[in-house]
Amino acid sequence: MTTHVGLMLIxxxxxxVVFAVLTRDExxxxxxxxxxxxxxxxxxxxxxxxxxYPLPL
Amino acid sequence: xxxxxxxxVQAASTTYLICAVAWFVPGAGHLWLGRRQKGIVFLxxxxxxxxxxxxxxxxxxxxxxxxxxxxxxxxxxxxxxLPYVVAKALxxxxxxxxxxxxxxxxxxxxxxxxxxxxxxxxxxxxxxxRK
Numbered sequence: 001m002t003t004h005v006g007l008m009l010i011x012x013x014x015x016x017v018v019f020a021v022l023t024r025d026e027x028x029x030x031x032x033x034x035x036x037x038x039x040x041x042x043x044x045x046x047x048x049x050x051x052x053y054p055l056p057l
Numbered sequence: 058x059x060x061x062x063x064x065x066v067q068a069a070s071t072t073y074l075i076c077a078v079a080w081f082v083p084g085a086g087h088l089w090l091g092r093r094q095k096g097i098v099f100l101x102x103x104x105x106x107x108x109x110x111x112x113x114x115x116x117x118x119x120x121x122x123x124x125x126x127x128x129x130x131x132x133x134x135x136x137x138x139l140p141y142v143v144a145k146a147l148x149x150x151x152x153x154x155x156x157x158x159x160x161x162x163x164x165x166x167x168x169x170x171x172x173x174x175x176x177x178x179x180x181x182x183x184x185x186x187r188k
Contacts, residue, residue, distance in 0.1 A: 002113070002157070002158050002161075007113075007158070007161045010109065011161075011164065011165065011168070014102055014105070014106045014109075014165075014168075014169075015168065015172070017098065017102050018098075018099065018102050018103065018172045018175075018176070021094075021095050021098045021099065021102075022095075022099075022175060022176065022179055027094070
């Protein structure tokens with residue numbers, strides 16, 4: 001659980017939940033927006049990770 | 058979702074009291090204003106995030122004025138209110154720099170405090186009748 005990816009998933013989950021509940025009022029909207037946020041966080045993390053993979057050149 | 062208590066515009070003094078309570082106990086401001094679901098989620102999520110950060114051996118930063126970045130981290134830590142006070146009182150949050158999860162722990166603790174500051178701002182808007 002304390003791998004970089006594992007911690008990124010847990011961090012993304014916490015932040016997504018708080019942001020979704022903070023910015024949306026209806027439970028259905030909260031779940032939808034939270035899932036999109038979570039996917040965005042994880043996707044961006046993986047993408048940026050691969051972009052940084054060749055560094056330092 | 059909006060409860061009757063939340064739809065009323067609060068008096069200025071009450072608004073600041075609610076914000077203080079919201080800062081001290083994550084989610085308490087929303088609970089006060091009748092938004093129970095949000096309050097419970099904030100209470101659980103932010104407290105868990107903070108505890109998780111401490112479990113990862115993150116540090117509760119001191120107010121060292123000679124190190125501005127450390128002061129900023131300390132302010133962010135303090136953003137969580139009661140969990141911060143309890144952790145300080147129990148002597149946890151010393152941080153272990155050589156721990157492999159040290160920086161991750163710091164990130165969890167700092168972000169939990171910053172998110173609670175956003176929650177307090179949301180409470181302010183609700184109490185003012187803007188949301």
